[in-house]
Amino acid sequence: MSNRIEISPTTRHEGHAKLILEVDDEGIVSKAYYLNTTPVRGFETMLKGKPAEFAPIAVMRICGICQTTHGIASCEAIENAIDCEVPEDGLLLRELVGIGNRLHSHPLHHLLTVDDFLKPDETELRIELIKLIQRMRKVGQLIVDIVGGEGIHPPNIVIGGMRTNITERAKSKIYYALRQYEKDANELYEKYTWLIERFLDEIGIPDLGAHEYPYIASHTTYGDRYAINWNDVTEIPAQRYYDDEEAKHTTTVQIPLYGGVPAEGGPRARMVRFGSFREGGSAMDINIARAQENLGATYRAFEILDELDLNGKTRAEVVYKDGFGIGVHEAPRATNTHMAEVGKDGRIKSYRIIAASTWNFPIVEKAIEGYPQQYAEVIMRAYDI
Amino acid sequence: MVKVAHVQLCSCCGCLVSLADTYEKLLDVLNSIELVYCQTLADAREIPECDIALVEGSVCLDDHHSLEVAQEVRKKAKIVVALGACAATGGVTRYSKGNQLSKPVHSSFSPLTEVIKVDLAIPGCPPSPEAIVDVITAALNGDMEYLHPFAELAENGSEACGCDVIYKVVNKSLCMGCGTCAAACPTRAIEMEDGRPNIIKELCIKCGACSVQCPRIRFPELIEKIE
């Protein structure tokens, strides 16, 4: 006998979604459906016929948390389509603005998950963590504000590179802010790991949310279209992926597959692929990987500041021609892919987006299956949908 | 304490992130109110009766759930605030037209201000953290004088565009070339040429920031009190 339960809406994440769980008599989930219910604003069709410059501006507004990654992926796709080479300093600044976004987005997600691991009476620790997280977010957002022009929906990310370079003063401001961030990120990592270890220990399920599916990642801090074999990537409608009628008709996302199966993207995927992070462990490992990535990103940001030429050119001439291009950027939550077909009149002919979080929708389901029902949302949240 | 709800309709969540960009002051803000609903930050799953609802996003008229939530908010909240461009003026969702997988029928998005009666509208994509806090604070203090421009926008400000500063200011011999509209524009769709705004209309996302910021359309008297 299995019970069908619905958690709707799921909480502490961006957008609208619900969980439908089939639960056996022991309370173990035998089948999970994680269904996005956010209406489709239709950014792909919105862009058809529009001037290419509008694309990054529009698609950033897909997500107010990781706008930067959509802006970057969009520009990369269009530049790829028209063979436009971004000057080195433009590329460095672009990577930096993406890192700034990660340095805010990751901590924000720690903020959303922290209540899963704290005990109700740990109010002081909670406040301490919120303060720490907000201090970190402030640094991330400072970088996006300075380099991107606005902390939310940065308009300096433009086709051809970046709208402007930054000043020496701005650079030093970022440097000293990052020094503080480095300290805070270490503290957060320690506290967070401790909380998660304690949590897993207490519930007695060390592998909570483990799954056996592959990982997808293209780069540690930026994005690389050549690191992924695009012939292996398909996206199928929910109608074909699910056998459950409700799931088919409810979810508003398509299902991306890598080599025919779902694949996990995000912090753990990146650290498995480009480091020696443990594979196949508990989904809580993703929370730890996320906290670790804060540090990796910080160190890369220091390097970028060293490499950056403040007088360097940041934007290439943009000459349109007919073409198709792929733009890839590692969003905080997974690999973000935009594909653009551009005409020589500078307009978009067609546009496709495999938004980062869609990779993890089917993975969340796999990760929830086989574990007690009461942890379904905790597992889901580890994915930062 | 004043009960506040944050409700997200069809939007990117950027307006809530903007509120969170008060950084260390966020805790003060949250301590001065009772946050009774905010799906992104807390576990409450149903919108309760509340004093103020901050609603982010436009309404998808082709999605019954979206419409129901909009109507429910109106029933539950004493003051409904359209938070940010999508809710106040439609913003980027003005360009949505449907025919996209996996919900090809989701084609009509209207700002909240055109679907239910809204009390206050804050344009901007997103509105600044400072502006959001100022509006919340004024609402907590019942400072209707401060809020008046936002009430006006809720009433009849839903159709925003970069063209507004042309129609209402430049064309009316009111533009003196301060450049405020250009600095306000979140997409940099305005450049100053010959001391007047030039609107690069392909980059405009209809957020309303330029016109709301122009001192030659609206200049509330309270600004004159400088100390």
Add this chain to the structure above:
Amino acid sequence: MDPFGTYKKVVSARSTLKEVLKKAQDGGIVSTAFIYGLENNLLDGVIVADNAGEFRAIPKVATTPEEVLEAAGTKYTVCPNVSVLKSAVREYGCEKIGVVGTPCQVRAVRKLMKYPIGFRHIPDKISLIIGIFCMENFPYYGLKLIVEEHCGVKMEDVVKLDIGKGKFWVYTKWGETKAVKLKETHPYEQIACHVCTDYTAELADISTGSVGSPDGWSTVFIRTTKGEEIFNKMVEDGYLEVKPIEEVKPGLGLVEKLALTKKEKNLKEIEHRKELGLPVPY
């Protein structure tokens, strides 16, 4: 009618910095305040109107005294200073910004501080607002016609422009001075100026202009605590000489007369526009 808006103190003053006096329009109050602010870490960036050649004005974020000096002197044409306010905070990374502007620009800045809808993280970074007196402004080609057609001077030869004693003055690099009656310049005024009733930048921290003080000196209104602090420090540190306004000629009476003239004339224009059914700022 209140001619000046609120203020704490009004004086006549002049810079003691030689390099400023050489380039400044009047007493060099604006440039001196900005240089003082930058040198003493009270400011880390200031927004000024640079001369883009032939008295074309473009807004600039200046972060050094040299850059402030380069931009000294009045350009009698529209310069959208507020348009670069955001980049001062963003790519320039400034946190303590000084802004100079005409009364209308000062009002724009005050509005965006009170209603910062499109000005994320900006209001608390504006440290000093200096307003300059203003009767009217000119579109660039209006200015050019005044200079070239009425005064007969080629724009490229101009080193200084000034308004005073009822005349519009042009100084050339060949040492010549030409002047025409202000009346001749009226047809070239920016029409949007005719709904403006603020002569002395009533919402600034400090406002200054030439009128009321002797040549080479400026009339200075200190309006806010912020303005008072920096002004007093400048005087203490010897950057400014100060005289009581009562002791100088022509004195405050003339400022009052001009301020009221502007208010009366333009309030009439506002009424007229209302009668025509045209909008006015409210």
